[in-house]
Amino acid sequence: xxxxxxxxxxxxxxxxxxxxxxxxxxxxxxxxxxxxxxxxxxxxxxxxxxxxxxxxxxxxxxxxxxxxxxxxxxxxxxxxxxxxxxxxxxxxxxxxxxxxxxxxxxxxxxxxxxxxxxxxxxxxxxxxxxxxxxxxxxxxxxxxxxxxxxxxxxx
Amino acid sequence: xxxxxxxxxxxxxxxxxxxxxxxxxxxxxxxxxxxxxxxxxxxxxxxxxxxxxxxxxxxxxxxxxxxxxxxxxxxxxxxxxxxxxxxxxxxxxxxxxxxxxxxxxxxxxxxxxxxxxxxxxxxxxxxxxxxxxxxxxxxxxxxxxxxxxxxxxxx
DNA sequence: GCTATCCCGGATACTAGATATCCGGGATAG
DNA sequence: CTATCCCGGATATCTAGTATCCGGGATAGC
Numbered sequence: 001x002x003x004x005x006x007x008x009x010x011x012x013x014x015x016x017x018x019x020x021x022x023x024x025x026x027x028x029x030x031x032x033x034x035x036x037x038x039x040x041x042x043x044x045x046x047x048x049x050x051x052x053x054x055x056x057x058x059x060x061x062x063x064x065x066x067x068x069x070x071x072x073x074x075x076x077x078x079x080x081x082x083x084x085x086x087x088x089x090x091x092x093x094x095x096x097x098x099x100x101x102x103x104x105x106x107x108x109x110x111x112x113x114x115x116x117x118x119x120x121x122x123x124x125x126x127x128x129x130x131x132x133x134x135x136x137x138x139x140x141x142x143x144x145x146x147x148x149x150x151x152x153x154x155x
Numbered sequence: 156x157x158x159x160x161x162x163x164x165x166x167x168x169x170x171x172x173x174x175x176x177x178x179x180x181x182x183x184x185x186x187x188x189x190x191x192x193x194x195x196x197x198x199x200x201x202x203x204x205x206x207x208x209x210x211x212x213x214x215x216x217x218x219x220x221x222x223x224x225x226x227x228x229x230x231x232x233x234x235x236x237x238x239x240x241x242x243x244x245x246x247x248x249x250x251x252x253x254x255x256x257x258x259x260x261x262x263x264x265x266x267x268x269x270x271x272x273x274x275x276x277x278x279x280x281x282x283x284x285x286x287x288x289x290x291x292x293x294x295x296x297x298x299x300x301x302x303x304x305x306x307x308x309x310x
Numbered sequence: 311g312c313t314a315t316c317c318c319g320g321a322t323a324c325t326a327g328a329t330a331t332c333c334g335g336g337a338t339a340g
Numbered sequence: 341c342t343a344t345c346c347c348g349g350a351t352a353t354c355t356a357g358t359a360t361c362c363g364g365g366a367t368a369g370c
Contacts (some may be wrong), residue, residue: 001244002356003273004328011269012250018237027345036254041330047347060338061344075271080156089156095167099191101307107300110197113292114166116232118158121283128276137268145262152256157327160359182316198358202318215367216315 006045006083009037011137013046014079016072016099018138018152019146025064045083052082071138072152077129089119161238166292168201169209169234173226173293175303175308189307196271200238207237208231226293232284247275252285 013031020026028046034040046065049055056068067074092115096103136144164191175181183201187194201220204210211280222229247270254293293301 001156001158003245003327005248006328008245008248008269015269016256021309029345030364032254032335034256034310035250036257037250038330040332045349050346057346058338059336059344060340063337063345065346069343076269076276084156090158093160093163093192095163095192099187099189101171101189101304102166103300103303107297113295114170114231115165116190117284117287117292121231121280124283125276125280128279129272132272133182137272140268142262145258148258149256150323157357184316193359195361198317199319199359205317212317213367214315214317214365215369217368218316219367220317250365 001089003067003080004084005152006048007080009035009042010045010049010083011076011134012081013042013065014049014067014071015075016149016153017065018134019149020066023066024059024153025062025066026069026153028062030153031065049082052076052078053107055084061093067134072133073137076132076134076137079134079145080129088122090115090121090122092130092154101151137150156287157237159239161203162235164190164197164288165200165204165238166187166231168197168220169222169226169229169289170292170296171308172210172220173219173289174304176222176305179308180217180231182215182219182310186220196300204234204237207233209237222245222289226290226309227288229285229289231289232281234289235284243274243277245270245277247273251301256264258305292304 012035016031016034017023017026028043029039030040031037031046046055046057050057050065050068054074057064058064058066086119092112094108095114096112097105097108167190169272172181172191173180183198184194186192186201187197201210201212205212208223209229211221213219213221248268249263249267251267252260252263279296284294
């Protein structure tokens with residue numbers, strides 16, 4: 001169980017973009033520099049977020065990244081799934097149907113109990129992530145930090 | 156985000172041991188054969204479970220694995236943590252303190268908002284896994300399957 | 311004691327996914 | 341037309357999970 005750092009990077013970038021005055025585009029280089037991240041690799045994650053509709057990318061001069069929709073409509077889960085995919089973390093291999101103790105298919109119409117438990121936990125995790133939006137995170141920042149970031153983005 | 160297959164294997168084995176008549180030891184070879192698993196690798200996971208106190212291993216003839224404590228006192232989370240470790244899946248890299256937008260340490264006394272959200276989700280996941288015990292899983296199995304497995308273990 | 315059985319734990323190898331970089335191509339503003 | 345800036349494929353590296361093997365030690369039964 002491990003959440004990739006790309007999720008952290010993208011969450012920070014998306015939150016920062018939510019503070020951009022007037023939602024003006026921010027260049028990739030500026031985003032990477034703001035958090036001291038490798039621009040080339042960050043690009044991959046921003047691309048994924050763009051493909052998912054979380055971000056909107058504008059090419060050319062004056063271009064850059066903006067939020068793809070209002071910050072209040074972007075949940076943390078949206079970002080996580082954009083970067084990590086939406087596959088379940090536990091995939092039942094149906095080993096109950098293998099080996100000398102293999103159960104016949106007719107005994108396996110119902111899902112494996114273990115699979116149910118693991119999926120329930122995954123649902124709880126996702127529900128928790130879905131309950132918070134990027135607007136919530138941005139709104140929870142102290143005013144001084146918001147002002148500081150806005151000032152940096154304005155340059 | 157991915158749960159290793161070792162967790163699935165160990166959960167199945169522990170559940171099976173909960174069905175062993177009289178809690179008699181079951182050999183590793185038998186466990187591996189029951190589910191068609193590679194014995195050498197399964198050994199690693201069983202060792203980890205033993206170290207965590209979930210299983211008890213007896214060497215020598217008539218030896219094998221038994222539950223280390225009553226099935227009702229073994230939660231699914233116990234097994235997951237025995238195999239995967241108890242480290243949090245999200246580790247905050249504090250990138251808010253790096254790059255051109257770096258915040259001064261005095262602005263970072265409180266945890267990063269993003270870290271809080273991710274940890275809350277992790278807590279929800281763990282709580283869900285803690286709510287089910289191996290006894291629950293074993294008890295949820297249809298009688299025919301329980302009987303079938305008991306018969307195989309008796310051999 | 312002696313021996314057959316069975317688990318422990320370290321060493322090793324392979325694989326998949328995450329991390330990281332580069333570059334040609336295409337879109338846009340001025 | 342040109343400078344700017346993102347897209348997407350190719351490539352390289354590193355880490356963690358998967359998988360196997362073997363010498364060592366503990367136990368039961370004779």
